[in-house]
Amino acid sequence: MTSPLYHETHRPQFHFTPARNWTNDPNGLVFYAGEWHLFFQHNPHGIKWGNMTWGHAVSPDLVHWTQLPNALEPDALGTIFSGSAVVDWANTAGMQTGAEPPLIAIYTSAGSEVKPPVPFTQSIASSNDRGRTWTKFAGNPVLGHIVGANRDPKVIWHAPSSQWVMALYLDGNDYALFGSPNLRDWTRLCDVAMPGISECPDFFPLPVDGDATRTLWVFWGAAGCYLLGAFDGRTFAPETDVLRAEWGANGYAAQTWSDVPASDGRRIQIAWMAGGKYPAMPFNQQFTFPVELTLRSTSQGVRLYRQPVRERELLRQRTQRWEQVTLQPGANLIPQTDCELFEVCAEIDPCEAQAVGLLVRGHDLCYDLSTGELSALDKRAAVALEGGRLRLQALIDRTSLEVFAQDGLVSMSSCFLPEAADWNLEFYTRGGAARLVTLEVHELASAWPAL
Numbered sequence: 001m002t003s004p005l006y007h008e009t010h011r012p013q014f015h016f017t018p019a020r021n022w023t024n025d026p027n028g029l030v031f032y033a034g035e036w037h038l039f040f041q042h043n044p045h046g047i048k049w050g051n052m053t054w055g056h057a058v059s060p061d062l063v064h065w066t067q068l069p070n071a072l073e074p075d076a077l078g079t080i081f082s083g084s085a086v087v088d089w090a091n092t093a094g095m096q097t098g099a100e101p102p103l104i105a106i107y108t109s110a111g112s113e114v115k116p117p118v119p120f121t122q123s124i125a126s127s128n129d130r131g132r133t134w135t136k137f138a139g140n141p142v143l144g145h146i147v148g149a150n151r152d153p154k155v156i157w158h159a160p161s162s163q164w165v166m167a168l169y170l171d172g173n174d175y176a177l178f179g180s181p182n183l184r185d186w187t188r189l190c191d192v193a194m195p196g197i198s199e200c201p202d203f204f205p206l207p208v209d210g211d212a213t214r215t216l217w218v219f220w221g222a223a224g225c226y227l228l229g230a231f232d233g234r235t236f237a238p239e240t241d242v243l244r245a246e247w248g249a250n251g252y253a254a255q256t257w258s259d260v261p262a263s264d265g266r267r268i269q270i271a272w273m274a275g276g277k278y279p280a281m282p283f284n285q286q287f288t289f290p291v292e293l294t295l296r297s298t299s300q301g302v303r304l305y306r307q308p309v310r311e312r313e314l315l316r317q318r319t320q321r322w323e324q325v326t327l328q329p330g331a332n333l334i335p336q337t338d339c340e341l342f343e344v345c346a347e348i349d350p351c352e353a354q355a356v357g358l359l360v361r362g363h364d365l366c367y368d369l370s371t372g373e374l375s376a377l378d379k380r381a382a383v384a385l386e387g388g389r390l391r392l393q394a395l396i397d398r399t400s401l402e403v404f405a406q407d408g409l410v411s412m413s414s415c416f417l418p419e420a421a422d423w424n425l426e427f428y429t430r431g432g433a434a435r436l437v438t439l440e441v442h443e444l445a446s447a448w449p450a451l
């Protein structure tokens, strides 16, 4: 018997997946007229990577997604690789046809995929109907080949210098910034090197500790790493080494939404969870839950924090809450539930413990006091206790576990395949008693339409 669409055994219930076939990177993230647009690398014809096309979904709340017809399909310049989208409020590109500003998509024409092969270049397309239909610019490409498989343009409006700024991946660990008055003519502004990192740049300013007078620019690379620095409209001057925000097994190619209204003011990011396994499913690959990014001062300097967006609360059903519970080794705390989707929020005082943690469907999310490391699904990250405490937030879906430690200073996005028999959540301590200062277990609803 075939399961109904969106309710198959391994279908994530509150993480975006295409109805059918392959996806990888999120693309063209833009908010317009009450809709969060999520375009995505998509193979409309197969369960594996290929025929790269921009799929499209929209959401009113970052949680419930409706997939729409594909937006951009391969053409003579190549298949459609990753890129971004903006609202062209001032019609700088001259592509507005009606009363509303157009959306402009900026993407890579991956020429090597067409016959005869042509080099990778950057192209644009416009939509005057809220992203439903797209017209490719007749003058494409708008940025010619520079080097190698240069790709993944991410564009932002930089008001102080009245220009569009594009971050582009070049080759090796090299990226560059380009400027344009109209999204059609681009000049190279500066080069940016990110040792060890390649693909899918993002580039945006954020206030430090919420102070709008203290802004740093974040230059992000696909592997979940970033540089912090200053940008004057021409040059990005890094002030840090490469720092890591994403420590999990699967977080990759994250991108942030453009044109989030000032009244909202958040910088919101979503990533591909690269490499998850979904046997016998009609889709392949899932995205992370959207996270809000902030910059905060720490004893090590300013760092990027990632926390799941507050809209997650829309999914909450029953909540169980504990306070000041002492956990003893061998006596696990097991919430009574037959739900399979959870948000867990815990503040833990490890007291005498050597290790504290959470078993998620037989997989161990463990904080080891002897090493100061948090481990989830075979990946490890150093996490320092703060005031002697560990704060953990976890989002648990059918085939993914996302962990945010110390309010999102460390995040780990990971995929797993559950054993049919393993449903429990269990909180444990080893080597000594630990105290659960607070523990909340929220049962979550599916974000897909009910059967």
Ligand code: FRU
Pocket (backbone or CB within 6 Å): 024, 025, 041, 052, 081, 082, 083, 108, 151, 152, 199, 200, 222, 253
């Ligand atoms: C990253 C990436 C991008 C490219 C796209 C192709 O996962 O390799 O660099 O544009 O995927 O699907």
